[in-house]
Amino acid sequence: MDKFTVHTGTAAPLRASNVDTDQIVPAEYLKRITRHGFEDGLFNSWRKDANFVLNRPEYQGVSVLVAGPDFGTGSSREHAVWALMDYGFKVVISSRFADIFRGNSGKGGLLTAVVEQSSVEQLWKIIEEDPTTPVTVDLVAQVITAAGFTAKFEVDNYVRWRLMEGLDDIGLTLKHVDEITAFEAKRPRFKPTTV
Template identity: 55%
Template sequence: MEKFTVHTGQGAPLRVSDVDTDQIIPVRFLSRLTKRGYGEDLFADWREDPDFVLNRSPYDRATVLVAGTDFGTGSSREGAVYALVDHGFRAVIAPRFGDIFTGNAYRNGLLPVVVPVPAVEALWELLDREPGTAVTVDLEQCRVSAPGLEPVSFEVPEADRHRLLSGLDDIGLTMRHDEDIARYEARRRPALPTTARRAASSA
């Protein structure tokens, strides 16, 4: 997955709390076999309203979403994260997230940024007042900044911060131990099942 170090992009104010995963990506769209293509169905029911924030320029080009408390609650569907990433979002800023959504986000290159309610409200006011304003999310320094506002610090578990800074999904984390895996497989009895990688190399 793409590394996340420092991202500066157009912010979009989503002045809604308790956004669950069915609102992010309705279940009827969860039929794809890959992570691609979900972006077109992001917030599908809400986007039927022409005044929905992501239907309006310049917010339709946003890469940083600023949402209310309890974003990503509800079911554990990973498609909610797929949809946000496929649409182009790199970070979501909110006062609190659903726990499972947070884990899915870290594993798929989306940074969930927890900041206090006043910081979210200040960003909303700025983005409403000055559409097109860029928001900077700095994972190296763990802070959020925007023109005219005091930078706000946030915390990320160190293992997840390392994962994002290095651009490592679950497969990437596993393949850091490729040599150890190869040595283990070389010691196994030939009659036992093998991985596709070893089977291909011996063909």
Template identity: 50%
Template sequence: MTETPVHIGTAVPLRRDNIDTDQLSPARFVPYFRPHGYANMLFADWRTDPEFVLNRPEYQGATVLVAGRDFGTGSSRESAVWALRSANFDVVIAGGFGDIFRANATTRGLWTIEVDQDVIEHLWGEVEADPWLPVRVDLAARRLAFGASERQFRIDEPLLRRLIEPGDQITETLVHVAAIEAFESRRTAR
């Protein structure tokens, strides 16, 4: 097992629920398949508002995005994850995630941390009061710490394992090659 990942960074309080993949990376910007160059596409429709939180100078350089309920729902658009990663986000904290988004995020090393709404609201308030407040995420301990608060978070065991020991479902399957080959050698031909 590799060393347990811990992320410490500042956060952006995105006070919105139901953020789907078309808001993260609008379809009109995704005519080709490549994992880089999507930072300017992230929330492109919302960024036209100068007051949008990602446009504000106090949140520049943040690596943690704190959103509301139902983040990354909608299509299986992998560019949504690429847009977040291209904008230097390493962690998204939300009240829930779309299943396909979460799987894509894990494959790309983007941490999806699920907490209760009261934790999100408390974190939003703390970050708005102090945009330079460090937010600490400890994967193995499943602990989120900010200011004087420390809270537990939810993450599925297979996703946690993939973040701690990077790989994907194919990598996990290849660990069992010897057992697969032994099984196949015992099977009768049809």
């Protein structure tokens, strides 16, 4: 995973709440067995509408998505994170994220930054008035800045550290393999096995 410290890019306003992972990438794309190449699936059904924000010329090349509350609800598909990243997004900003989506984002290297809904509204206004406004998301300082706008954002401390270091979770866990083995030795006999 690449290290994440500070990112600056243009941003797209997604004025919708409850953007579920079926909207982010429909099930049809989940039949693939690769981890990349999901950019065509991103918001597939909404992108059929020429007026959808990502189809508008002024929002080409964006890397920050500013979305309404409860982003990423529903299915646990990590493909939603892959589709956002394959399209070019580095950061999603919202007032609330679904738990599984947020966890998946941390694993994949997509930053989910939580701010108040009032900050989302201010950012929407800024990037709608001038879509070329650079938005800077500083993970070290946990601050978002854009055209005079500044707001602290929330991110889990441990996820923040992992993103900043670009660390692989499995490698970290395997450092504690002796503790796992010790735990296994104490598991009750009555626990089921699949064999």
